[in-house]
Amino acid sequence: MNPIISVSGLTKVYANGHMALRDIHLDIHSGEILALLGPNGAGKTTLISIICGIVNPTQGSVTVNGYDIVRDYRITRSMIGLVPQELTLGSFDTVWNTACFSRGLFGKEPDRAYLQQVLEDLSLWDKRNSAIRTLSGGMKRRVLIAKALSHQPSILFLDEPTAGVDVELRKDMWRLVKGLQESGVTIILTTHYIEEAEEIADRVGVINNSELLVIDDKQALKHKLGKRQMTIELEQPITSIPNSLSGWALELSAAGRQLVYTYDSYSEHTGISGLLNAVNEAGLLLKDVSTSQSSLEDIFISLVRAE
Amino acid sequence: MINVQAIKIIYKYEMLRAWNTIMQSFISPVISTVLYFVVFGSAIGSRIETVEGVSYGAFIVPGLVMLALLTQSVANASFGIYFPRFTGTIYEVLSAPVSFVEILLGYVGAAASKSFIIGMIILATSGFFVDLNILHPFWMLSFLVLTCISFSLLGFIIGLWADNFEKLQLIPMLVITPLVFLGGSFYTIDMLPPVWRTVSLFNPVVYLVSGFRWSFYEVADVSIEISLLMVVLFAVVCLAIVWLIFKTGYRLKH
Numbered sequence: 001m002n003p004i005i006s007v008s009g010l011t012k013v014y015a016n017g018h019m020a021l022r023d024i025h026l027d028i029h030s031g032e033i034l035a036l037l038g039p040n041g042a043g044k045t046t047l048i049s050i051i052c053g054i055v056n057p058t059q060g061s062v063t064v065n066g067y068d069i070v071r072d073y074r075i076t077r078s079m080i081g082l083v084p085q086e087l088t089l090g091s092f093d094t095v096w097n098t099a100c101f102s103r104g105l106f107g108k109e110p111d112r113a114y115l116q117q118v119l120e121d122l123s124l125w126d127k128r129n130s131a132i133r134t135l136s137g138g139m140k141r142r143v144l145i146a147k148a149l150s151h152q153p154s155i156l157f158l159d160e161p162t163a164g165v166d167v168e169l170r171k172d173m174w175r176l177v178k179g180l181q182e183s184g185v186t187i188i189l190t191t192h193y194i195e196e197a198e199e200i201a202d203r204v205g206v207i208n209n210s211e212l213l214v215i216d217d218k219q220a221l222k223h224k225l226g227k228r229q230m231t232i233e234l235e236q237p238i239t240s241i242p243n244s245l246s247g248w249a250l251e252l253s254a255a256g257r258q259l260v261y262t263y264d265s266y267s268e269h270t271g272i273s274g275l276l277n278a279v280n281e282a283g284l285l286l287k288d289v290s291t292s293q294s295s296l297e298d299i300f301i302s303l304v305r306a307e
Numbered sequence: 308m309i310n311v312q313a314i315k316i317i318y319k320y321e322m323l324r325a326w327n328t329i330m331q332s333f334i335s336p337v338i339s340t341v342l343y344f345v346v347f348g349s350a351i352g353s354r355i356e357t358v359e360g361v362s363y364g365a366f367i368v369p370g371l372v373m374l375a376l377l378t379q380s381v382a383n384a385s386f387g388i389y390f391p392r393f394t395g396t397i398y399e400v401l402s403a404p405v406s407f408v409e410i411l412l413g414y415v416g417a418a419a420s421k422s423f424i425i426g427m428i429i430l431a432t433s434g435f436f437v438d439l440n441i442l443h444p445f446w447m448l449s450f451l452v453l454t455c456i457s458f459s460l461l462g463f464i465i466g467l468w469a470d471n472f473e474k475l476q477l478i479p480m481l482v483i484t485p486l487v488f489l490g491g492s493f494y495t496i497d498m499l500p501p502v503w504r505t506v507s508l509f510n511p512v513v514y515l516v517s518g519f520r521w522s523f524y525e526v527a528d529v530s531i532e533i534s535l536l537m538v539v540l541f542a543v544v545c546l547a548i549v550w551l552i553f554k555t556g557y558r559l560k561h
Contacts, residue, residue: 014561052402056560074308074404082402088395092327097320104316105403147399 002066003027004155004186005051010060012046020046022210024060028188033181034215035201036190037300042207044190045085048157052082064155078106081153085160085190087140089132095119095143096128099150106151118149121176138169145176156180158189162196174200194297208304221299229292230272232259235285242282248275313405317413318420321387325421332383333425336375340429343371344436347493358495359526364437369520370492371433376426376451377458377487377512381479384418384462389475392466392558401560407553411463418459419452426451440523446531447522453538454515460545467558486512496528511541 005028012021020043028034036044049055051062053073062069064076090098099115119125122142127135132143141161148156158177162170177187177200191197197204198218205215216224237256248271251260259279263270279286325332348364355363391397400410433439441447469475490512496504507513508529518534521527527534552558 054398054401054560056556074310074406077402077404080402082398084395084398086395088398090391090394090396092324093320097323101316101320102399104312104319105399105405107310107312107404109312 002030004030004065005188006063007047007051008061010047010050010062011058012043012050012055013058019210021050024212026205026212026215028186029203030186031181031184032202033177033187033189033200034203034205035197036188036205036207037192037194037197038190038207039192039304043210044207045159047207048082048159048188048190052080052157053077078151079154081148081151081156083141083144083148083156083158083161085163087137087144089140089143093132094129095124095132095135095146098132098143099146102147103150108151114152115146115150118146121179122146123172138165141165141169145173149180154184155186155188158187160190160192162191162193170196194295194300198295198297206300206303213303222293222295227262227264227298228270230261230263230275231290231292232261232279232286233257233288233290234259235287238284242284244282245275245278248278310403310405310409313403314409314413314416317400317410318417321414321417322420324387325383325417332421333428336379336425337428337432340371340375341432343367343374344433348436359524361524361526362437365439365524366520366526367493368430368433368437368439369523370490370516372426372429372451373454373490373512373516373519374487374492375429376422376454377483377515378479379425380418380422380455380458381462381465381483383421384415384459385466385469385475385479386462387414387418388463388466389469393472397559411549411553415456415459415463418462419455422455422459423451426455442525443522447519450515450519450522450534450538453542454519457538457542457545460542460549464545464548464552467552470558486510491516491528495526511537514538 005026007024007026007028010021010024010026011019013019024043024047036047038044046055050057051064051069053069053076064079067075069076093101096115096119099119100110103110103115116125119128122145124139124142124146127139132140135143145158145161161173161177165173174196177189181187189196189201201218203216204218204221206213214221233254234257238252239256241250241252241259245259249262251262252258253260261272261275263272276286276289344364344367347367352363352367357363358366391400430439465475465478469477489507490510491507492512496507496513499507514529514534514537517528518531518538521531521534
């Protein structure tokens with residue numbers, strides 16, 4: 001499958017010498033939801049800004065549907081809608097006017113019916129004649145989305161779409177994103193919320209310190225980098241791990257009442273049966289056994305910390 | 308392929324913005340011009356003899372129109388592009404399939420149209436105070452249009468260069484206003500001592516006012532050809548600067 005967006009060797013050094021992106025290679029598949037995770041200042045917004053044409057790259061190239069973003073900017077940009085992170089809106093415009101403006105800017109003929117549909121989908125139709133400055137933060141966020149969708153893009157960038165947004169609106173947005181994906185739109189979103197990536201993304205990329213550390217299918221990422229842990233609860237606390245159990249990576253916790261075994265559940269031999277036997281032979285009485293899978297959050301934290 | 312829709316929509320929304328702030332956009336420049344007429348034309352002018360056969364009230368009309376045109380063109384165009392940069396809404400224009408030429412046509416076109424309208428309103432208003440006699444209407448309109456465009460270009464440059472509101476006001480206040488006042492709006496440069504007459508010839512506004520006044524009364528400080536040449540030259544210089552800005556993405560793209 002040809003990627004809809006292909007980033008290769010992308011580097012950005014700002015005029016003040018700050019390196020925001022370092023040799024980024026990234027393919028985005030048509031119709032997927034890709035979440036870019038990373039702490040503040042990692043380079044996520046710079047990456048999006050370059051693809052959308054707001055920031056000039058220092059090195060490297062980006063193609064959208066095979067077209068170069070610099071040479072064929074008219075074609076690439078008309079395919080892309082961008083919802084910026086900041087609530088940047090002309091405060092005196094009305095909702096309707098600003099949506100019409102966005103559509104016109106992208107070279108599309110006015111289309112009342114389509115814009116009405118977009119505003120209705122975003123619960124903005126009742127507010128169409130309101131000045132933007134009178135709207136709440138959440139409503140302004142919706143207006144930004146309406147503007148980005150006004151020209152019927154096939155790729156949508158959402159830069160921190162749910163930052164500072166209440167739970168209900170966040171859920172609404174996830175529904176919207178899923179709906180857009182079903183209609184064939186490719187979605188790239190940046191977020192701090194790992195929960196968000198876990199909930200809606202197909203693939204997840206982690207950016208830290210200007211570098212793309214990893215990008216993979218959400219499940220594959222958990223397989224590859226995630227760890228499973230088995231917690232063995234003991235009837236009686238122990239002070240040290242018996243020598244006979246030294247062959248397993250065990251940790252003693254909960255004041256000697258728990259043995260925690262970290263293992264790779266996808267390897268051929270997890271070592272669980274052997275461990276349980278050995279525990280038995282060591283004369284330790286089991287109270288309970290439980291296993292857990294590390295979340296995307298654990299993976300993210302361990303990746304970013306390892307930097 | 309030109310994105311005509313985008314030019315139209317930028318133009319339309321810039322004009323709409325002027326309409327929404329009609330007091331500031333159209334009424335206030337007209338009021339201040341009327342005040343000039345009352346003070347200079349009627350009160351002081353009644354004690355001044357004719358200037359080269361033209362009554363003083365009528366003599367200052369072209370200068371007053373130019374004064375309004377220059378300040379309004381610069382103010383409109385600089386604010387028009389500075390404000391989206393300031394609020395961040397420029398992201399949308401930059402991420403749209405719009406070339407810099409189209410952005411320029413939309414913003415500068417709207418700013419120039421606004422000052423053209425203001426110029427015409429002031430001209431019409433002045434008809435209530437003095438007898439207007441326009442000997443060369445074609446040249447009058449040409450000077451009007453060229454001035455609107457070239458000073459809107461200058462305003463656009465200022466709006467791109469400024470990175471705070473103070474800088475936005477700086478050039479209009481410290482450069483343009485003095486140039487206009489010393490550019491023969493209210494007098495002919497023949498009235499000045501020889502040294503200042505020579506100095507005045509370095510002021511581009513002198514050529515604008517002189518050419519514009521010539522189209523009314525055939526009274527001029529410098530020949531009409533030189534006036535026209537200077538206005539065109541000024542427009543070309545501004546265009547070249549804008550072209551350079553767009554080529555490098557200065558202040559627009561990091």
